[in-house]
Amino acid sequence: MESILFSQLKKNLKKDTTGFKETKLAVLGNCATQLLSQTLRGYAYELKIALNVFDADYDQLEPQTLDPNSELFTFEPNYILIQLCSEKLQLEFCDSSPEEQESFANRVMARIQEYWRRIEARMKAPILQFDFVEINDGVFGNFGLKTQKSFLYQIRKLNMLFSEAASKDKQVFPIALNSLSAQVGRDAFFDPQLFYIAKMPIQVDFLPQIAKRVFDTVEALAGHFRKCAILDLDNTLWGGVVGDDGMEGIRIGELKDGKIYSDLQRYFKELRNRGVLLAVCSKNEYDAAIRPFREHPEMVLREDDFVMFVANWEDKASNIRRIRETLNIGMDSIVFIDDNPFERNAVRSQIADLTVPELPPEPEKYLDFLRKSNLFETVSVSGEDAKRTQQYREEAQRTESAATFASYDEYLQSLEMVAEAKPFDDFHFARIAQLTQRSNQFNLRTVRYTESDIKRITKDDHFITLYFTLRDKFGDHGLISVVILEKRDNGTLFVNEFLMSCRVLKRGMEEFIINKIISTAKENGFTLVEGEYIRTQKNAMVAQLYTQHGFTDCGNGIFHADPNTYTFTPNYIKES
């Protein structure tokens, strides 16, 4: 949709949107926003969204955010878009005193945060706001870069303050307009004629690209974003064909134009570090294809950067479907990158929801093309993102290997699972408390404990505490289960807390834990183990857990087992 023209999108405005998802957007700005609003509506049609826009007139930010009964607030938008154009800010700058000019960025940012505060006090709608298009007013020449008195200095500072403020405000989502302007250059982006006739700071034909940027974030906020890039190898991640040229012959790094591909690999590596999953889909012999990732000194990407590595002679569409199934993610969250137009078309025609960017013919242009296509918009980042590849990789290996076994038992056996059961300790208090707070499904009583509760219980002689970890030949699941046993006077050990992460369901871990509870009771001289199931909206999956494991149903959600006569359930997990 990169090259869609305003006039084309405008034709969508009259079209029927029956059955489309309805979304309300309020647009506020210090310049003429009507054509932007029209473009957004036209673009929304392409995404099957019926966009209802409230376009506040020019310069209405102040009254619309101040009056609790304003059209903005009564409209109840799903999203708010703010456009403050630098041209208007510059007029304000010129009308300020020299002292005010030096604090211009701070003052404007304070005002913007006041708008945010007013909106946030009344509604939860995400606030989308363009960053500021950089204008060199030329008054100070190059020296403007080193004096606070210049508008150039202040507008750059404003952009930095804007990002800082947005990073601390969970309701605000900046839209990168300045870099879009820089990409094409100000002479193309800004038409003085249009500005002076219509108060529009952006050329009409750039509006569709801007609308795309806005909807990249809107869609990501709605949970539609791309999580995975499936990459071709020959002439995509390196120059040449590894099957013909050999590992030493592929162009990567210092060899001829190899830097093109090194930089491309760096871009994908950065994406991977950010949490985007990478997979390979290549028509190649597997051994030849994987070798550079293991042995070539100049490769940036390595084998463990990929969640799946598929190299064979089957058609790519089938391989992509297999990757999607194994990773268990939506086809619409996958991007397929291939230099070969024939492959792209073949795949595109077979898989409708897959994103297949039409790369430029020249490899040296791939990187810039991918950068500006903004294929991997996101609305959050966390420390866990970097580990995502590892987790999916291990899960993919488990799934793949499960398919090769005749029986599930045989598969479980092959996993070489090792669990440990230990009393709570200082290092794990936080994780244990977090699990009691978050686990909903495999949770027998759903008792929530804080970290200080957990500390107290650990020290209290009335309780026996156990946490469980599990690892297998593909990787470590970490701490996945919490059990708190309460000593009751009459020889009864009561299961006060019993929860497990659903990630490890159906591997025998349930059996392992229950066996451990029983043996613990026996070792400590208890004559009865009492379990309880307290129904919640989400824990139906464990309603029968105790009876399935040999407990007697005593009614009212109470279950009993005698540790001295209990028959342990076999499983394939070894205790370390």
Place this chain on the structure above:
Amino acid sequence: MMDRQEVFKRLNEIFQDIFEDENIVVTDETCADNMDGWDSLRHITLISSVEREFGFKFAMKEILEMENVGIMADIIVERATK
């Protein structure tokens, strides 16, 4: 120099497109005052469509002085590159 009749033919298509009305027939005298929906917003989209169609940019002065389609056509006849 472009044929004035040819210019009108192509202009007519642009007007029909922008004003979303297939029955529009523009003449020398057509102007914002005697045509429904010719507001400032339409004006901008009209100008940018005409510029793209005929391959040139109007001068600011020309836009301000373009009182009717006749004057617009005169400018196009003189400056069109395609």
